[in-house]
Amino acid sequence: MQSELGTLYVVATPIGNLQDITFRAIEILRQVDQVVAEDTRHTRILLKHFSIQKPISALHDFNEHQQLRKVIHALQQGKSIALVSDAGTPLISDPGFPLLREAIACGIKVIPIPGVCAAIAALSVAGLPTDQFVFEGFLPAKQEARRQRLQLLSSETRTIVFYEAPHRFISAMQTMVDVFGGKRMACVARELTKIHESIISDHLQSLFTYFQSHPAKQRGEFVIIVAGVQLDNQSDSASSKQVLNILLSELPLKQAVKLASKITGERKNVLYEAALNLSLK
Numbered sequence: 129m130q131s132e133l134g135t136l137y138v139v140a141t142p143i144g145n146l147q148d149i150t151f152r153a154i155e156i157l158r159q160v161d162q163v164v165a166e167d168t169r170h171t172r173i174l175l176k177h178f179s180i181q182k183p184i185s186a187l188h189d190f191n192e193h194q195q196l197r198k199v200i201h202a203l204q205q206g207k208s209i210a211l212v213s214d215a216g217t218p219l220i221s222d223p224g225f226p227l228l229r230e231a232i233a234c235g236i237k238v239i240p241i242p243g244v245c246a247a248i249a250a251l252s253v254a255g256l257p258t259d260q261f262v263f264e265g266f267l268p269a270k271q272e273a274r275r276q277r278l279q280l281l282s283s284e285t286r287t288i289v290f291y292e293a294p295h296r297f298i299s300a301m302q303t304m305v306d307v308f309g310g311k312r313m314a315c316v317a318r319e320l321t322k323i324h325e326s327i328i329s330d331h332l333q334s335l336f337t338y339f340q341s342h343p344a345k346q347r348g349e350f351v352i353i354v355a356g357v358q359l360d361n362q363s364d365s366a367s368s369k370q371v372l373n374i375l376l377s378e379l380p381l382k383q384a385v386k387l388a389s390k391i392t393g394e395r396k397n398v399l400y401e402a403a404l405n406l407s408l409k
């Protein structure tokens with residue numbers, strides 16, 4: 129019965145420059161019975177550009193669960209379907225996960241048609257280690273939750289990749305400077321593959337100062353890549369925490385933090401946070 133089932137193709141599309149679509153993606157989009165898209169208007173423009181006419185239905189975060197049943201039914205009837213998002217690789221900070229999971233559970237064949245992904249494009253030119261990296265996608269929208277997320281990442285040694293919306297970009301950069309420290313190396317890849325593409329690698333503080341003083345450059349799409357903490361920095365912070373620990377056993381918290389900061393040069397807010405964690409244990 130398996131052979132009667134259709135195939136779900138997960139097709140990557142460009143993130144700006146339409147020439148970044150692959151030959152195979154065009155071929156598959158021409159072949160399939162139906163295209164399932166995050167935004168039908170957006171995908172219609174893409175298909176029109178390549179003279180492809182196909183029925184397109186919408187699958188986005190707000191209708192994903194209802195639409196899923198229809199798509200699975202069509203696949204079970206032997207139809208072939210291409211899943212695309214507005215830009216880049218579907219499911220990478222884009223809709224499609226419940227559909228894919230269900231398709232796999234139903235024994236439907238799923239085939240990736242690889243292509244552009246903003247995170248990978250940015251990583252390939254950031255000038256930061258790529259042997260190990262973590263993809264964090266979008267940080268939480270609320271300031272406090274964002275800070276907490278970054279704090280959890282402050283001892284991450286692998287390169288960290290973030291997506292960020294333009295209206296939150298500058299405040300995210302500010303929080304990264306606060307939490308990771310201004311000396312951490314980073315890269316801001318803006319408007320990749322588009323006319324105003326820019327890729328700047330520098331210390332977090334310099335990047336923040338630059339973008340803060342150029343409001344026009346705060347518009348567009350951003351990938352922010354931050355170097356992982358260096359192992360020698362980690363041992364610095366380990367020793368500053370050891371000093372803090374010793375002082376905490378003899379002194380009130382505020383005084384211990386102040387002295388530990390003077391002795392080790394570590395920022396007071398980092399030590400204060402560490403002191404709170406230690407006193408909770």
Ligand code: SAM
Pocket residue numbers: 143144213215216217218219220221222244245246247290291292293317318319320321322349350351
């Ligand atoms: N699925 C996409 C991919 O494969 O990269 C990502 C979709 S996610 C909804 C959109 C985010 O990706 C943007 O907010 C931005 O962080 C990043 N992005 C997408 N296109 C970009 C571009 N041309 N330049 C820089 N970042 C981009």
